Amino acid sequence: NAGVTQTPKFQVLKTGQSMTLQCAQDMNHNSMYWYRQDPGMGLRLIYYSASEGTTDKGEVPNGYNVSRLNKREFSLRLESAAPSQTSVYFCASGLRASTDTQYFGPGTRLTVL
Amino acid sequence: GESVGLHLPTLSVQEGDNSIINCAYSNSASDYFIWYKQESGKGPQFIIDIRSNMDKRQGQRVTVLLNKTVKHLSLQIAATQPGDSAVYFCAENIRKTSYDKVIFGPGTSLSVIP
Numbered sequence: 001n002a003g004v005t006q007t008p009k010f011q012v013l014k015t016g017q018s019m020t021l022q023c024a025q026d027m028n029h030n031s032m033y034w035y036r037q038d039p040g041m042g043l044r045l046i047y048y049s050a051s052e053g054t055t056d057k058g059e060v061p062n063g064y065n066v067s068r069l070n071k072r073e074f075s076l077r078l079e080s081a082a083p084s085q086t087s088v089y090f091c092a093s094g095l096r097a098s099t100d101t102q103y104f105g106p107g108t109r110l111t112v113l
Numbered sequence: 114g115e116s117v118g119l120h121l122p123t124l125s126v127q128e129g130d131n132s133i134i135n136c137a138y139s140n141s142a143s144d145y146f147i148w149y150k151q152e153s154g155k156g157p158q159f160i161i162d163i164r165s166n167m168d169k170r171q172g173q174r175v176t177v178l179l180n181k182t183v184k185h186l187s188l189q190i191a192a193t194q195p196g197d198s199a200v201y202f203c204a205e206n207i208r209k210t211s212y213d214k215v216i217f218g219p220g221t222s223l224s225v226i227p
Contacts (some may be wrong), residue, residue, distance in 0.1 A: 004156070043202070045215065059214070103159070
């Protein structure tokens with residue numbers, strides 16, 4: 001099993017450009033999550049999907065959209081990137097939407113100039 | 114407000130010694146706590162968890178202690194090894210109306226001195 005995979009590993013964007021971060025898991029997990037990690041801020045939840053077909057906002061959803069394409073895949077889209085979105089983005093998955101261990105991908109390091 | 118914080122941002126220990134990483138949380142409604150380890154350039158990796166109805170849980174070389182009275186969580190690593198060098202995050206699970214919110218602390222960087 002590959003676990004949770006993310007693409008790309010690195011990305012540099014100019015302000016105003018758009019891009020989609022891809023995430024896939026092969027553990028048959030129901031729930032999937034997108035976090036951003038900034039220095040000294042820990043991990044903050046952007047969006048989550050408790051099950052296939054549902055998505056909900058987390059703590060910092062502004063400027064992002066998500067799609068739960070199927071049970072395996074959960075993508076994060078930046079429609080108009082801003083320098084404040086420079087961060088490391090982690091996708092995670094878990095069996096249930098609550099009180100369950102989350103398994104993280106390797107991350108995408110995004111820089112917005 | 115809600116917060117999960119760590120008392121020490123960095124910790125250096127001698128190889129073979131025991132390590133203790135501390136975490137304070139502020140929400141008494143939290144019912145589940147997790148410790149994650151994050152190595153450089155990688156995503157967080159689950160180490161151990163504990164539910165609020167327990168005060169101690171042991172794993173392989175790791176022990177988590179929960180003191181709900183003072184809202185304190187600690188991770189103890191026995192016989193610390195160089196491979197234990199990483200950033201350690203505590204996280205708490207808080208029930209919200211629409212989802213269970215997981216709040217991560219800012220992390221403690223553990224350095225093991227050979």
